[in-house]
Amino acid sequence: xxxxxxxxxxxxxxxxxxxxxxxxxxxxxxxxxxxxYQEFNAFLNYQANEESVLKYLKTGxxxxxVKQGTDEILHHLFEDILIRDIAVRYGIRDVKNLQRLxxxxxxxxxxxxxxxxxxxxxxxxxxxxxMEYLSHLEYAYLFQFVPKFSYSxxxxxxxxxxxxxxDTGMVQVNSASFTDDDGRKFxxxxxxxxxxxxxxxxxxxxxxxxxxxxxxxxxISEAIQACYQLNQDNIDREVNGLIAALEFFKLEKGTMVTLxxxxxxxxxxxxxxxxxxxx
Numbered sequence: 001x002x003x004x005x006x007x008x009x010x011x012x013x014x015x016x017x018x019x020x021x022x023x024x025x026x027x028x029x030x031x032x033x034x035x036x037y038q039e040f041n042a043f044l045n046y047q048a049n050e051e052s053v054l055k056y057l058k059t060g061x062x063x064x065x066v067k068q069g070t071d072e073i074l075h076h077l078f079e080d081i082l083i084r085d086i087a088v089r090y091g092i093r094d095v096k097n098l099q100r101l102x103x104x105x106x107x108x109x110x111x112x113x114x115x116x117x118x119x120x121x122x123x124x125x126x127x128x129x130x131m132e133y134l135s136h137l138e139y140a141y142l143f144q145f146v147p148k149f150s151y152s153x154x155x156x157x158x159x160x161x162x163x164x165x166x167d168t169g170m171v172q173v174n175s176a177s178f179t180d181d182d183g184r185k186f187x188x189x190x191x192x193x194x195x196x197x198x199x200x201x202x203x204x205x206x207x208x209x210x211x212x213x214x215x216x217x218x219x220i221s222e223a224i225q226a227c228y229q230l231n232q233d234n235i236d237r238e239v240n241g242l243i244a245a246l247e248f249f250k251l252e253k254g255t256m257v258t259l260x261x262x263x264x265x266x267x268x269x270x271x272x273x274x275x276x277x278x279x
Contacts, residue, residue, distance in 0.1 A: 015085070015089075015139055015140065017139055033061070033166070033192070033195075033196055034060060034061030034062045034063070034166065034167045034169075035060075035061030035062075035063060035066060036061065036192075036193070036196060037052075037053070037056050037189075037193070037277075037278075039061065040052075040056050040059070040061055040066065041056075043063070043066060044066065048278040048279070049278055050259060050260040050276070050277075050278060052278065053189075053259065053260075053277045053278050054259075056168075056189070057168055057172075057182065057185055057186060057189060058168070058169065058172050059169045059172075060074075060167040060168045060169020060170055060171075060172065061167055061169065062074065062077065062167060062169060062170070065169055066169075071173045074167075074169060074170050074173040074174060075173060075174065077170070078102070078106075078142075078170060078173075078174050079099075081140050081142050082095075082098060082099055082102055082142075083095070085140040086098065086136045086137065086140055090132075090136055092133075092136075094124075097122050097124060098133055100122060101118065101122055101130070101133055101137075102137060102142065102143075103174065103176055104118075104121070104122075104176075105137070105143055105163050105165070106165055106170070106171055106174045106175050106176075107175040107176045107177040108163065108177075109163060109164055109165050109171055109175075109181075109184050109185065109187075109188045110162060110163070110164065110183075110184035110185075110187040110188055110191075111162065111163060111184070112160035112161070112162055113145075113160060113161060113162075113163050114160045114161075115127040115130045115131050115134070118130045118134075141166050142165070142166055143163055143164065143165055143166065144163075144164045144165075144166070144191070144195060145161040145162070145163055145164075146161060146162040146163075146164065146191070146201055146202060146203055146212075147159065147161050147202055147203075148160065148161070148202065148203055148204070148205055149202035149203065149204045149213050162203050164187075164188050164191045164192070164195075165188060166192070167192075168185045168188055168189055168192075171185055171188065172185070182228055183227075183228040183229075186226060186228040186259065186277070187211060187226040187228075189226075189277070190211070190212070190224065190226040190257050190277070191211075191212065191226075194212055194214055194224070198214050198215070198216060198221070200214070200215035200216070200218075201213070201214055201215075202215070204223070204241075204244070204245040204248065206244055206245075206248060207240075207244040208237070208240045208241030208242070208243070208244035208245070209241045209244075210223050210224075210225055210241050210242050210244065210245035210254075211224060211225050211226045212224040212225075212226070213245060213249070220249045220251065222251070222254070222255060223242060223245040223246055223249065223251055223254045223255070224254070224255045224256070224257060225238055225241060225242040225254065225255070225256040225257070226256075226257050227256055227257070227258050228258065228259055229258065229259060229261075230256070230258050230261050230263075230274065238256065239256075239265060239267060239272060242254045242256060242272055243267060243268060243270050243272075246270050247270075252269075252270060252271060253270070253271045253272070253273065254270065254271075254272050254273070255272070255273050255275060256272055256273070256274045256275070257275055257276075257277055258274055258275070258276060258277065259276065259277055260276045260277070260278075261274055261276060262274060262275065262276055
């Protein structure tokens with residue numbers, strides 16, 4: 001009759017993957033993320049520059065937290081997702097270990113993880129239990145796990161994966177790490193920007209390491225390196241890692257995202273465009 005109807009509910013009642021069982025063939029899923037950098041700037045009337053990127057890095061994009069800046073908001077949100085969306089829904093009795101695992105991941109964003117190592121770390125009997133927990137954390141949109149690129153699906157399953165949080169503000173507030181970790185949070189930020197547009201994202205590690213290999217509909221789209229600050233100590237490692245990926249995928253150009261640097265690097269016939277994050 002020309003009316004538009006919106007039915008809404010929380011993750012605690014229905015996760016996106018469960019829609020298929022209730023509304024088979026009658027739903028189109030749209031993913032909604034916390035504020036993007038552009039939305040964050042629009043909401044607070046900020047300009048796109050280094051200063052606003054640093055604020056976004058620390059604050060993240062959950063609207064209520066952006067408005068109020070009260071750390072309890074993100075503490076409670078983190079706990080609520082763990083308890084209501086995961087522990088209660090899946091009948092997990094060992095809530096303490098689930099919380100410890102989530103806190104560990106929150107404190108180690110942009111690092112490599114494996115089920116076996118986490119099993120040993122948390123003294124959990126089976127790797128399958130850890131893998132189940134990771135799957136629940138991903139479906140609840142708390143973390144995302146990026147596989148290492150390989151043409152072999154089996155290798156993708158056994159290789160370490162990189163962990164990223166859904167929001168850098170949540171990392172800032174809930175992380176148990178005693179260092180600032182701006183470089184790793186920055187990499188998390190670049191990942192979230194890519195994840196808004198692409199589903200197929202990998203990291204590449206062979207002769208060097210490249211943070212993000214992006215595919216679009218099964219075709220390689222671009223190779224991107226995230227580097228908070230390019231300097232004499234890391235330039236060779238970052239450039240060579242990106243070039244290794246460009247060689248492997250037969251690409252001529254790559255992108256390096258930094259906090260505030262602009263440069264064009266030519267090496268071995270490859271072009272690397274160094275761009276500031278706010279662009």
